[in-house]
Amino acid sequence: MEKKVRVRYAPSPTGYLHIGGARSALFxxxxxxxxxxxxxxxxxxxxxxRNIPGAEESQLHDLIWLGxxxxxxxEKPNPKYAPYRQMEKLDIYKKYAQKLVDMGVAYECxxxxxxxxxxxxxxxxxxVKSFKYNRHCLNLTPEEKEKYKKEGRKPTIxxxxxxxxxxxxxxxxRGDVSFNSNDIGDFVIMKSNGIPTYNxxxxxxxxxxxxxxxLRGEEHLSNTPKQLQIxxxxxxxxxxxxxxxxxxxxxxxxxxxxxxxILQFMSQYKELGYLPEAIFNFLxxxxxxSENNQEIFTKEEAIKSFDPARLSSSPSMFDNKRLLWTxxxxxxxxxxxxxxxxxxxxxxxxxFFAKKNEEELKKISLIFKQEIRNGQEIVDLLNEIVVKKxxxxxxxxxxxxxxxxxxxxxxxKKSLQNLDExxxxxxxNLFKQVQSAxxxxxxxxxxxxxxxxxxxxxxIEMFNIIDILGKEESLSRL
RNA sequence: GGCCUGUUGGAGAAGUGGCUUAACUCACUGCCCUCUCAAGGCAGCAUUCACGGGUCCGAAUCCCGUACAGGCUACCA
Numbered sequence: 001m002e003k004k005v006r007v008r009y010a011p012s013p014t015g016y017l018h019i020g021g022a023r024s025a026l027f028x029x030x031x032x033x034x035x036x037x038x039x040x041x042x043x044x045x046x047x048x049x050r051n052i053p054g055a056e057e058s059q060l061h062d063l064i065w066l067g068x069x070x071x072x073x074x075e076k077p078n079p080k081y082a083p084y085r086q087m088e089k090l091d092i093y094k095k096y097a098q099k100l101v102d103m104g105v106a107y108e109c110x111x112x113x114x115x116x117x118x119x120x121x122x123x124x125x126x127x128v129k130s131f132k133y134n135r136h137c138l139n140l141t142p143e144e145k146e147k148y149k150k151e152g153r154k155p156t157i158x159x160x161x162x163x164x165x166x167x168x169x170x171x172x173x174r175g176d177v178s179f180n181s182n183d184i185g186d187f188v189i190m191k192s193n194g195i196p197t198y199n200x201x202x203x204x205x206x207x208x209x210x211x212x213x214x215l216r217g218e219e220h221l222s223n224t225p226k227q228l229q230i231x232x233x234x235x236x237x238x239x240x241x242x243x244x245x246x247x248x249x250x251x252x253x254x255x256x257x258x259x260x261x262i263l264q265f266m267s268q269y270k271e272l273g274y275l276p277e278a279i280f281n282f283l284x285x286x287x288x289x290s291e292n293n294q295e296i297f298t299k300e301e302a303i304k305s306f307d308p309a310r311l312s313s314s315p316s317m318f319d320n321k322r323l324l325w326t327x328x329x330x331x332x333x334x335x336x337x338x339x340x341x342x343x344x345x346x347x348x349x350x351x352f353f354a355k356k357n358e359e360e361l362k363k364i365s366l367i368f369k370q371e372i373r374n375g376q377e378i379v380d381l382l383n384e385i386v387v388k389k390x391x392x393x394x395x396x397x398x399x400x401x402x403x404x405x406x407x408x409x410x411x412x413k414k415s416l417q418n419l420d421e422x423x424x425x426x427x428x429n430l431f432k433q434v435q436s437a438x439x440x441x442x443x444x445x446x447x448x449x450x451x452x453x454x455x456x457x458x459x460i461e462m463f464n465i466i467d468i469l470g471k472e473e474s475l476s477r478l
Numbered sequence: 479g480g481c482c483u484g485u486u487g488g489a490g491a492a493g494u495g496g497c498u499u500a501a502c503u504c505a506c507u508g509c510c511c512u513c514u515c516a517a518g519g520c521a522g523c524a525u526u527c528a529c530g531g532g533u534c535c536g537a538a539u540c541c542c543g544u545a546c547a548g549g550c551u552a553c554c555a
Contacts, residue, residue, distance in 0.1 A: 010555090011555090012554080012555050014554085014555080044555065046554090046555080047554055047555065049554090050554075050555090109553090113552095113553075116552090116553090124479075127479080128479085128480090130479080130481065130551075131479085131480080131551080132480095156553050158553095174483075174484095177482075177483085179481070179482070180481080183480070183481045183482090183551085184481085187551095187552090188552080188553050191553040192553060193553075195553085197552085197554085197555090198554070198555045199555090201555095202555090217549090218483070218484090218548080218549060219548090219549050219550075219555090220549090220550090220555090221482065221549065221550075222481075222482060222549060222550035222551075223550070223555095225481095225482095226550095243483085243549095245483090245484080245548090246548075246549080248547095248548085250489085252547070252548090253547095253548090254548070254549090285490065285491090285503090286490070287490080288490095289491055289492065289502090289503095291492090292502095293491095293492075293501075293503075294502095295502080295503050295504090312490090312491080313483075313484065314483090314484050314485065314548095315484075315485095315547085315548070316489090316490065316491095317489060317490075318489095319488095319490065319504070319505080321489080321504065321505055322489070322490065322503085322504050322505080323504095324504095325503090325504055325505085326504085328517095332517085368516095369517095370517045370518085371515085371516050371517070372516090381515095381516095431513090441513090442513060443513050443514080444513085445513070446513030446514075447513060447514075449513090450513070450514065456514090456515090457513090457515080458514045458515035458516085459514070459515060460514095460515075460516080461513095461514095462513075
């Protein structure tokens with residue numbers, strides 16, 4: 001029987017869910033679901049210095065919000081594979097590290113940070129081609145170890161790399177890749193504080209959790225041979241790897257958490273009124289294309305068509321305009337009920353609408369359904385109408401100064417006063433009346449009124465403006 | 479420095495030796511619609527695939543070199 005597909009997303013809780021993380025979770029999820037497998041959410045919290053509170057919850061919940069729902073996680077453990085946080089299974093790593101030491105393929109290293117730095121510098125000055133750990137501690141006698149311990153040194157455990165060994169693997173994204181073990185130094189698998197390093201912990205976890213496929217960022221490509229060495233020593237079957245490209249910012253640089261040009265975190269997009277389905281779709285097409293040029297995918301369609309071999313191997317730039325377009329597409333295709341539920345919290349941000357009843361709000365919200373690209377935009381558009389603009393621009397002032405404008409405004413105001421019901425038909429007729437009464441039409445007719453009402457020369461249909469403001473407020477502005 | 483990846487219009491990209499005078503989508507530009515903005519409709523937007531060589535009747539596609547970008551080279555993940 002085929003092994004059940006199991007994939008994972010394993011963030012370190014050092015920050016909230018960001019675009020890159022969400023994307024790699026997304027592709028893993030798609031792969032799992034395509035092959036009826038499990039998607040596991042696991043926490044790699046071995047960098048105890050950098051962990052921040054709340055990061056794990058945010059990572060998990062933002063993922064769920066996106067529709068990337070883990071089958072297993074710290075909140076939903078499968079007893080067979082738990083625990084899902086690395087810091088909760090330190091004894092397990094210790095046991096496996098000891099096993100490697102007993103096998104003679106790992107050894108205690110008592111070198112200090114300073115000594116290591118010195119060694120590196122020394123190698124560099126000699127002009128060595130590729131520097132790596134000089135194996136100073138490889139064959140320490142028990143006496144020497146004792147001496148170091150007395151000095152208060154705490155050892156790390158390093159893995160001994162094989163001599164001149166080719167690590168070959170077939171990358172799901174890049175095809176055949178190979179590395180030579182001679183280029184890689186003996187690396188630390190257990191830190192002196194008894195916590196495993198990333199490269200060691202992933203291997204143990206992936207094996208114990210029976211992970212079959214690993215889709216991860218390209219930054220891990222060079223880590224793969226190290227991990228393969230561990231698999232080889234244990235005699236474990238490694239998962240299939242696929243290395244996806246990173247996402248770069250508009251300057252072509254890797255997205256860094258400190259980059260403020262672009263929003264990094266899912267929660268920020270959520271707050272600005274992006275739909276999870278839109279982000280899902282956008283992320284899906286960032287570095288992946290379908291065979292048939294399809295641009296809009298439901299989750300089910302994405303699952304069905306996903307193929308890691310079609311993942312791009314060159315970096316993708318994050319294009320905010322494209323996200324905006326995708327989001328606007330999804331907003332337009334919401335049904336009116338869904339749309340209203342989505343947009344209501346944003347409308348409520350505008351004070352003017354706080355007291356209005358739902359029926360009214362719903363009607364108004366619909367005016368903007370074709371207009372907005374995210375939730376925040378309706379706030380801006382509504383404010384533009386509702387908040388009276390005090391200082392007019394030059395162009396606007398010039399229009400109001402035209403002789404015809406005062407006539408239009410005068411006549412329009414009178415007719416509006418006499419209007420008993422504001423509806424689309426009535427307002428249209430109103431303009432017709434003003435037109436025949438004054439002989440003024442087109443721009444000269446509409447613009448003065450528009451400017452009087454909102455202070456700007458653009459915006460939604462005039463009837464809607466008057467409707468939103470109400471007769472009283474409209475009259476007072478004219 | 480070493481090792482490993484990558485490089486097709488402003489962006490995502492299709493393309494796997496002849497059907498490519500390089501698809502599709504976003505952006506951009508113009509036109510139509512229209513009081514205006516948006517939406518929508520239509521049209522335009524790479525004689526060329528980082529550069530230089532080579533193989534071939536034929537190359538964006540294969541080979542070599544160069545340049546540039548990124549990753550790893552941590553007791554970070």
